[in-house]
Amino acid sequence: MSEDIPKTQKAVVYASDAGKIEYKEIPVPTPGPNELLIHVKYTGVCHTDIDAWRGDWPLPTEKPLVGGHEGAGVVVGMGRDVQYWNIGDYAGIKWLYSCCMQCEFCEEMAEPNCPHAVLSGYTHNGSFQQYAVADATQAARIPKGVDLAEAAPILCAGVTAYTALKTTGVIAGQWVGISGAGGGLGSVAVQYAKAMGFRVLGIDSGEKKDYVTNDLGVDAFIDFTTEKDVVAAVKNATDGGPHGVINVSTSNTAINQSTEYVRTLGVVVLVGLPAGSKVVASVFDSVVRSIQIRGSYVGNRRDTAEALDFFARGLVKCPIKIGKLRDVEEVFKLMEAGKINGRYVLDTSK
Ligand code: 8ID
Ligand code: ZN
Numbered sequence: 001m002s003e004d005i006p007k008t009q010k011a012v013v014y015a016s017d018a019g020k021i022e023y024k025e026i027p028v029p030t031p032g033p034n035e036l037l038i039h040v041k042y043t044g045v046c047h048t049d050i051d052a053w054r055g056d057w058p059l060p061t062e063k064p065l066v067g068g069h070e071g072a073g074v075v076v077g078m079g080r081d082v083q084y085w086n087i088g089d090y091a092g093i094k095w096l097y098s099c100c101m102q103c104e105f106c107e108e109m110a111e112p113n114c115p116h117a118v119l120s121g122y123t124h125n126g127s128f129q130q131y132a133v134a135d136a137t138q139a140a141r142i143p144k145g146v147d148l149a150e151a152a153p154i155l156c157a158g159v160t161a162y163t164a165l166k167t168t169g170v171i172a173g174q175w176v177g178i179s180g181a182g183g184g185l186g187s188v189a190v191q192y193a194k195a196m197g198f199r200v201l202g203i204d205s206g207e208k209k210d211y212v213t214n215d216l217g218v219d220a221f222i223d224f225t226t227e228k229d230v231v232a233a234v235k236n237a238t239d240g241g242p243h244g245v246i247n248v249s250t251s252n253t254a255i256n257q258s259t260e261y262v263r264t265l266g267v268v269v270l271v272g273l274p275a276g277s278k279v280v281a282s283v284f285d286s287v288v289r290s291i292q293i294r295g296s297y298v299g300n301r302r303d304t305a306e307a308l309d310f311f312a313r314g315l316v317k318c319p320i321k322i323g324k325l326r327d328v329e330e331v332f333k334l335m336e337a338g339k340i341n342g343r344y345v346l347d348t349s350k
Helices: 047-054 148-155 157-168 184-195 206-215 230-237 252-261 283-288 301-312 325-336
Strands: 008-014 021-027 035-044 071-078 090-093 096-098 131-135 175-179 199-204 220-223 244-247 267-270 292-295 320-324 343-347
Touching: 008 325, 021 325, 035 090, 035 148, 047 325, 071 131, 071 148, 090 131, 090 148, 096 131, 148 157, 148 184, 148 301, 148 320, 148 343, 157 184, 157 244, 157 267, 157 301, 175 184, 175 252, 184 199, 184 301, 199 206, 199 230, 206 220, 220 230, 230 252, 244 252, 252 267, 252 283, 320 325, 325 343
Parallel strands: 175 199, 175 244, 199 220, 244 267, 267 292, 320 343
Antiparallel strands: 008 021, 035 071, 035 131, 035 343, 071 090
């Protein structure tokens, strides 16, 4: 063990589904045989954390629960079976805490789709704490020397956005639409898309127009709050519709619109998970225009490494605001009101 590890620590705990969010003292966990003990320095807050707290998805959570799944920190301990990790390495806690590595989906590297997946901040205590354990096989390897506050959002928002962009099949020079461009996933998605050579159309509220247009630098922007006909406006701005769309908003309406404005032969990727939503697409239109509608769920270890590599090379930088660990509830409120540009990252020492 590299540093003096305390017996107790500060954590943010959800007492029950949609119940009290408590900032309190809890024991520091002991790593199991194949687990790392990570001193979490910073944790991002993802929209998924709100659904995990509420328990509003058809996948039960484990409560009481330490939330969070974008934790960036330093390895300070490990179990006896851990190999290829060293004390002092930078490591990340991501959504997929562990998977079975034995099923047909794991064999195909579709690790998040494993039926035995254990999820950080959902079915396993996550990154809203100062010290967290992570499965040594799944923990993200964060390159040394990067800023850990900026690295934190890459562990979910970055990996998810990058994997979804690959799922569109869009190639350099073609248009990609990013619906929800000013949010956590959207902000990094715009930058990955640019680094991949795509032309980028961002869709979000007028409040985020300056941020998405000037700070993130999209090629075109549609304000869904004032545009009367979003479908026509998107088609017009992209000369017939984007070749691929990633839906990273939390709006069911926006998802349905994307099936209408995507270019003929284009690919609609579903990422955002508004509780209880259904995609409604015209069968006639989907057939005659031969569009594809696909889901994309975080990413596997390779996607994670690639997403972190873009970040470490300075091609992608998540615009962050830094708050305190105890601010989780406040950040949830800001996020639900659509008031956050990019990501809120929490300093666990405060
Ligand atoms: O693996 C996955 N599929 C995965 C991974 C991580 C997160 C899925 N998610 C899901 C989350 O659970 C959430 O449903 O992706 C969604 C987005 O997460 P986020 O980026 O963390 O949320 P955010 O920061 O609140 O951003 C949402 C953006 O959507 C905009 C908002 O203004 C905000 O900028 N938005 C909304 I609400 N309605 C819109 C609309 N009609 C819209 N943008 C365009 N059109
Ligand atoms: Zn997330």
